[in-house]
Amino acid sequence: MKEKINKTNVARLLDKAKIAYQLVPYEVDENDLSAIHVAEQLGEDIEQVFKTLVLHGDKSGYFVCVIPGDHEVDLKKAAKVSSNKKCEMIPMKELLPLTGYIRGGCSPVGMKKHFPTYIHCTAPQFDKIYVSAGQRGLQIQISPTDLIKETQATVADLIAVSEEE
Known part of the structure; x- marks a missing residue:
């Protein structure tokens, strides 16, 4: 018998939007x-596990990457795609x-x-990606196209290329 996972607000919103997803617990x-x-x-694969970052732009205010x-x-x-001259990560306390x-x-x-949301351009290459389900210890496995639609996200190149690449 599978342990019942309590639905998060994220899961309820996806249910309401009739979007297929899977709640995946982790330690x-x-x-x-x-x-x-x-x-x-x-x-x-770490390339399929996405993190959500909140930034603040000098023109647009808050946005999500x-x-x-x-x-x-x-x-x-990030500043360029969000029509800002510059942006920074928000302080953790905010x-x-x-x-x-x-x-x-x-x-x-x-x-x-x-908030305006931008998803890195590698997301649509995968059938499924993982993002936080809104609490520690729980991820949502979701189709990137559904996530993009639900968050009204713009797909863009957002990541820093390391020197080795």
Whole structure:
């Protein structure tokens, strides 16, 4: 018998939008909230486990970037796609009051209010990707096209290219 997973607000919103998804629990390590740890726990390719970052632009205000878990957001690229001259990650203390989510449990779906959302251009290459279900220890497996539709996201190149690549 499968253990019942309590539905998160994210799951309820996806149900309401009639979007197929799967809730996937994982073991939380309070000392390692990285997407790399999540991918290892899920036994999934890190390129398919996306993290949700909230940024603040000098012109647009807040916006959201959803990127593969082992990459860093390129602030110049993020600023450009969001029509800002510059942008920065929001301070951690602003995350919960702004989005309703805590670090390690921030989902692009169901924030307190809708912010412009940008998803990295590799997402549509996959049948399924993982994003936070809105709490630590729970991911949502979802089709990238459904996630893009639900969050009204723009697909863009958002990640910093490391020197080795």
